[in-house]
Structures are given as structure tokens and as C-alpha cells.
Amino acid sequence: MNKAIIQYYRRLLKADFGNSGEIENASVFVEAIGEKMVHCGNSGNYMQIYLDIEDDTIVDIRYLCSCEPTANVGVEVLCDLARGKTLDEALAIGEDRFYREIGCDDDELKLKVRGLIEMLHEAVARYRNKESGNPAAENIQW
Amino acid sequence: MKDSAFSPDAYRNDFPSLRRKRDGKGPIYLDNACTTLTPQPVIDAMTEYYTDFPGCGGRRSHHWFAGEVTRRVEADGTMGGKGSRRLIADFLNARSEKEILFTLNTTHAINAVALGFNFRPGDTVLLTDREHNSNLIPWLRLQNAGRLRVDHVPMNAAEEFDIDLYEQKLKGGKVRLVSMAYTSNMTGYTIPAAEIIRLAHQYGARVLLDAAQTVPHQAVDVQDLDADFLAFSLHKMCGPRGLGVLYAKAELLDKAASGSADRLEPAIVGGGTVEDATYDAYSLLGAPDGFEAGIPNYSAEVAAGATVRYLGEIGLDRIAAHERRLNDFLTGELLDRYGDLGWFRIFGPADPAKRSGVLSFEVHRPNSTGIATELDRKNNIMIRDGVFCVHSYFNARYGQGWIRPRSHKEHRMIYRASFYFYNTIEECRAFVETLDEIFTERCYI
Numbered sequence: 145m146n147k148a149i150i151q152y153y154r155r156l157l158k159a160d161f162g163n164s165g166e167i168e169n170a171s172v173f174v175e176a177i178g179e180k181m182v183h184c185g186n187s188g189n190y191m192q193i194y195l196d197i198e199d200d201t202i203v204d205i206r207y208l209c210s211c212e213p214t215a216n217v218g219v220e221v222l223c224d225l226a227r228g229k230t231l232d233e234a235l236a237i238g239e240d241r242f243y244r245e246i247g248c249d250d251d252e253l254k255l256k257v258r259g260l261i262e263m264l265h266e267a268v269a270r271y272r273n274k275e276s277g278n279p280a281a282e283n284i285q286w
Numbered sequence: 287m288k289d290s291a292f293s294p295d296a297y298r299n300d301f302p303s304l305r306r307k308r309d310g311k312g313p314i315y316l317d318n319a320c321t322t323l324t325p326q327p328v329i330d331a332m333t334e335y336y337t338d339f340p341g342c343g344g345r346r347s348h349h350w351f352a353g354e355v356t357r358r359v360e361a362d363g364t365m366g367g368k369g370s371r372r373l374i375a376d377f378l379n380a381r382s383e384k385e386i387l388f389t390l391n392t393t394h395a396i397n398a399v400a401l402g403f404n405f406r407p408g409d410t411v412l413l414t415d416r417e418h419n420s421n422l423i424p425w426l427r428l429q430n431a432g433r434l435r436v437d438h439v440p441m442n443a444a445e446e447f448d449i450d451l452y453e454q455k456l457k458g459g460k461v462r463l464v465s466m467a468y469t470s471n472m473t474g475y476t477i478p479a480a481e482i483i484r485l486a487h488q489y490g491a492r493v494l495l496d497a498a499q500t501v502p503h504q505a506v507d508v509q510d511l512d513a514d515f516l517a518f519s520l521h522k523m524c525g526p527r528g529l530g531v532l533y534a535k536a537e538l539l540d541k542a543a544s545g546s547a548d549r550l551e552p553a554i555v556g557g558g559t560v561e562d563a564t565y566d567a568y569s570l571l572g573a574p575d576g577f578e579a580g581i582p583n584y585s586a587e588v589a590a591g592a593t594v595r596y597l598g599e600i601g602l603d604r605i606a607a608h609e610r611r612l613n614d615f616l617t618g619e620l621l622d623r624y625g626d627l628g629w630f631r632i633f634g635p636a637d638p639a640k641r642s643g644v645l646s647f648e649v650h651r652p653n654s655t656g657i658a659t660e661l662d663r664k665n666n667i668m669i670r671d672g673v674f675c676v677h678s679y680f681n682a683r684y685g686q687g688w689i690r691p692r693s694h695k696e697h698r699m700i701y702r703a704s705f706y707f708y709n710t711i712e713e714c715r716a717f718v719e720t721l722d723e724i725f726t727e728r729c730y731i
Contacts, residue, residue, distance in 0.1 A: 145724075145727045153728070157652065157729050160694070164693065164694060165693075166692065189656070190690055208691075208692060208693075210653075210689070211653060211655055212655050212660070213656075213728055216652075216653050
């Protein structure tokens with residue numbers, strides 16, 4: 145594991161994973177399992193992201209996971225970056241923001257970050273479809 | 287036998303895959319309970335079939351190539367050479383090569399019994415509480431269809447077989463078949479099969495042993511055991527993929543004994559199994575032909591003979607002793623480092639000598655998944671993660687849904703290192719040192 149990721153992960157452990165948890169009655173929820181999306185790749189890996197959205201703004205974002213440290217570092221940064229942002233601002237968050245925050249851009253981290261950004265985009269699309277009354281919104285398969 | 291003082295180095299050169307390099311480092315293969323590496327004599331035997339005589343053997347065709355196939359698979363030794371079926375019979379000390387039925391793998395062999403044994407309404411099949419899905423799902427399917435009932439014998443507090451509880455269940459008089467993993471793929475523990483069979487027979491039950499993790503690692507004598515059925519796969523013993531064996535006692539296969547209470551009928555019929563047929567009727571051949579429908583995997587059948595010859599030359603007792611040494615060393619190293627930390631636990635009996643070549647452990651720490659991938663990435667160390675096809679045990683132990691923890695405190699993952707005769711103490715040391723590095727990075731230690 146990259147040293148910068150290890151350092152970041154140690155801070156998360158001390159803070160007891162500050163963004164971890166479930167949002168009851170979340171505005172939208174997305175999930176990725178195994179190889180899908182976050183490329184966790186091992187038995188038991190999963191990532192769930194919950195968004196609470198008011199007036200087109202992400203007022204809270206949390207996650208539940210079972211994954212290795214790199215993915216966990218990535219999702220913690222995602223929560224910090226997206227919380228308080230409007231949906232459009234959240235959609236504009238690029239990979240580089242993650243790498244600057246963490247202090248490295250190794251290949252493993254890139255895979256996780258791209259998967260997490262994809263999940264965020266999926267969550268926003270799903271929320272907007274639901275708000276627009278599109279009956280297909282609840283049935284998106286991904 | 288090559289030498290009496292066992293050294294894996296005497297055999298490692300037989301394995302082309304062990305000579306490979308990635309990032310300048312060789313492989314450290316500790317996933318042998320899943321499948322084993324293949325030595326050159328076995329590769330040569332498989333290749334020989336496709337290169338020299340790729341025809342139909344058995345009793346199908348009668349020509350040059352067919353004769354070569356038949357001789358290598360079916361020769362019974364009376365004319366000098368022995369074919370694979372006879373060699374396997376000798377390997378297991380079966381009475382006759384007709385008791386050796388070729389299947390696709392162990393799973394297929396167990397299904398052949400599940401679908402072919404003449405169960406009666408009210409019968410119970412008795413399992414342990416930690417069976418591989420291959421020895422659970424076939425029985426659950428029959429239970430769901432109302433054809434039998436499935437019951438379990440849990441291991442005792444020492445993680446060993448509870449013979450008293452087992453006998454209590456037999457006393458109920460409903461158990462028709464005992465079907466158990468002879469050696470667990472999860473813990474490496476070997477059940478006391480001889481005593482289990484003796485008691486089963488005393489109470490009128492037959493016994494099927496899932497010996498997929500036993501036959502490759504220790505000497506098995508089916509006559510000494512008095513086993514009724516025994517299943518295993520060649521690929522877990524340096525042999526070809528796609529070939530398993532179902533040993534079945536002759537009295538259970540004998541056409542003349544069709545009136546007996548216990549009998550195995552072929553689960554799959556068709557080409558190669560038929561004595562004669564009309565538009566309305568058919569008669570089947572006896573064993574083994576009647577149980578081996580369709581064109582078989584001739585290449586694998588030819589190589590099966592080379593496989594048991596190869597293992598026989600090494601010696602199963604020496605293989606077992608070497609695996610015990612490896613397991614003893616690795617268990618000691620792991621427990622010295624992590625045994626008192628509260629989040630590291632080895633599955634199965636405490637004594638590594640009772641765990642064959644398997645060492646499964648739980649890491650109950652945040653973000654404990656992905657360690658197998660990191661071992662591979664860092665030092666080409668190949669082990670297994672997950673639940674090893676024993677979902678039922680882990681769901682019972684941790685509660686269904688444990689694989690989706692709701693907090694970091696609930697994170698856990700299970701890993702398995704499994705050995706064979708070509709593994710070394712140096713490989714075990716590299717495994718521990720790399721694991722230590724990963725645990726350090728993750729702040730577990």
C-alpha cells in the first residue's frame with residue numbers, strides 16, 4: 145500500500161471513520177458489490193453510499209462498507225468533498241481533488257476513486273429521475 | 287522412492303509453474319486445497335494422449351489408437367501393465383478396478399450417489415456441520431423435494447468429531463446414509479472415519495466419504511475403512527482437471543444384487559452405458575461402464591495413472607509428515623505474533639497435527655478484506671479468501687448477512703493457506719513476514 149494512503153488510513157482509524165454510517169430515510173442510496181464499480185475484487189466486498197439532499201444540496205453523505213483500506217480512504221474523501229455541495233458542484237468533483245487530498249495517485253487508488261465518482265454520479269442521476277417523477281427511476285440497474 | 291529424508295526440493299523441479307517469475311520473484315503457492323500444481327510426468331501423460339493416440343478407448347472402437355487408450359486406462363495387470371483404473375484401485379486398496387467409477391470431479395461423484403442411491407421415504411442423511419457445498423446442496427435439494435431429511439452432527443468444543451452425539455443420532459434408526467467430509471477443506475481436520483463407518487454399519491446405515499482433501503494428503507485404504515462410497519478429485523493431487531473418482535463397494539454396484547435394499551443406480555445414462563436397447567426398452571451394462579455415460583475425458587483418465595504413480599513414488603506418509611511440519615511451523619509463527627491480540631483466530635483443532643495441510647484463520651479487524659490480493663501483489667503469495675464453499679457454517683456462526691457488516695467493528699474476513707509436499711518452510715516464513723507487513727500497514731499491530 146502506498147505510504148500516503150497508509151498515513152491517511154491511520155488518521156481514519158484514530159477518528160473511527162468519521163463519515164461511516166447509515167442515513168435513515170436517505171434521499172438516495174447506491175450500492176456496489178464485489179468487482180463492480182469500486183473494483184474491490186474480494187469476497188465480501190461491498191460499498192453503500194447514502195445521500196441526504198435538500199434544495200438540490202447534499203446536506204449529508206455517509207457510507208457503509210466492507211473493503212480494503214484504499215477504498216475506505218477514497219470513500220471518506222468523497223464524503224468530505226461532496227458534503228455541502230450542490231448536486232452540480234458534486235458532479236464536477238474530479239479525480240485530482242482526491243489525489244491532492246490523499247497525497248498520492250497510485251494505480252490502485254485511481255481504480256477506487258473512479259468507481260466512487262461513478263457511484264456518486266449514479267446516485268445523483270437516480271435522485272433527479274426520482275424527483276422528476278420518472279417511473280423508471282427506481283428500477284435503474286447498474 | 288527418491289530419498290527417505292524428505293525434502294521438497296527433490297520434487298520442485300518437476301513443476302514447470304514453480305519455475306515462473308513475476309517481478310523477479312517466483313510463486314509461493316499456498317492454495318492447494320483449491321487445486322494443486324501439475325508435475326511434468328502428468329503433463330506429459332495428458333499431452334501423450336492428444337499427441338499420439340487421440341481416439342476412443344474403452345469398448346467403443348477397435349483399432350490402433352483405441353487400443354492404446356484402452357491399455358492405458360483399462361489394463362487390469364493380467365497382461366503385464368496396469369491402466370489408470372487399476373492403479374487407482376491399488377492406490378485405495380480397492381478389491382477390484384470395477385469399484386472405481388470415473389466422474390467429472392468430487393461434486394459429480396457425490397451427486398451420483400445422491401441421485402442414484404435408492405432412498406426410501408423417511409430416510410435421513412447425516413452430515414457434519416461444516417460441509418462443502420458439494421456435500422450439502424445435493425442433499426438439501428432432495429430434502430426440498432421431500433425425498434429425505436438432512437441432519438447434522440456439530441463438532442464439539444475442541445472442534446473435533448462428537449462420536450457420542452453421532453451415535454445418538456444413529457440410534458434414532460432413520461439414518462440411511464452418512465455423508466461427511468473425511469478431511470475438512472475449511473479446518474483440515476480429519477474425522478475418525480473408521481469408527482464412524484463401524485457405527486453406521488452397526489445401525490444399518492451406509493457411509494459416503496467426501497475425501498477430496500484426504501486422498502491427496504494421506505494413505506487411504508477403503509477395505510480397512512470398510513467404506514461404502516468414497517469420492518475425490520484428481521486435480522487436488524497433482525492430477526488432471528475434470529476427473530474425479532467415485533469408489534463404490536462392489537456389492538452396491540452389482541446388477542445381480544438388484545433386489546438388495548442398498549443399491550446405486552446410474553444417475554446419468556446414455557452412450558457407453560448400454561448393453562442393448564430397442565425402441566421401447568434398454569438394459570444397462572454393469573460397473574464401471576454402466577455408470578460412465580458419454581465420451582469421457584480420455585486425456586485425464588490416462589494422466590490419472592501417471593498421477594497416482596507419481597504420488598506413490600513420493601509416499602503418502604511422507605507427504606502427510608511434511609505437511610504436518612509446515613502447519614506446525616506456520617501455526618506457531620502466527621500464534622506467537624497474533625495469538626493474544628483477540629482479533630486473530632485459527633479455525634479447527636488447536637493442535638496443528640490435527641489440521642493436515644490446511645490453516646484457515648479469521649482477521650476480525652476494520653477493512654480486513656483484500657489481504658489475499660495484497661499477499662499476491664507484494665510477493666506472489668497465493669492463498670484463498672472468502673468462505674471456501676462452506677457458507678452454511680459461517681452463516682450459522684456469524685449470523686446471516688455477516689458479509690455485509692453495518693460498522694467497522696463488525697468487519698471480518700477469513701483466509702486459508704493450504705500446503706502440499708512441494709511447499710517449504712522458507713515459503714511459510716515469507717508468508718508470515720508479508721502478512722506482518724500488511725498487518726502493520728493496516729495498523730492491526
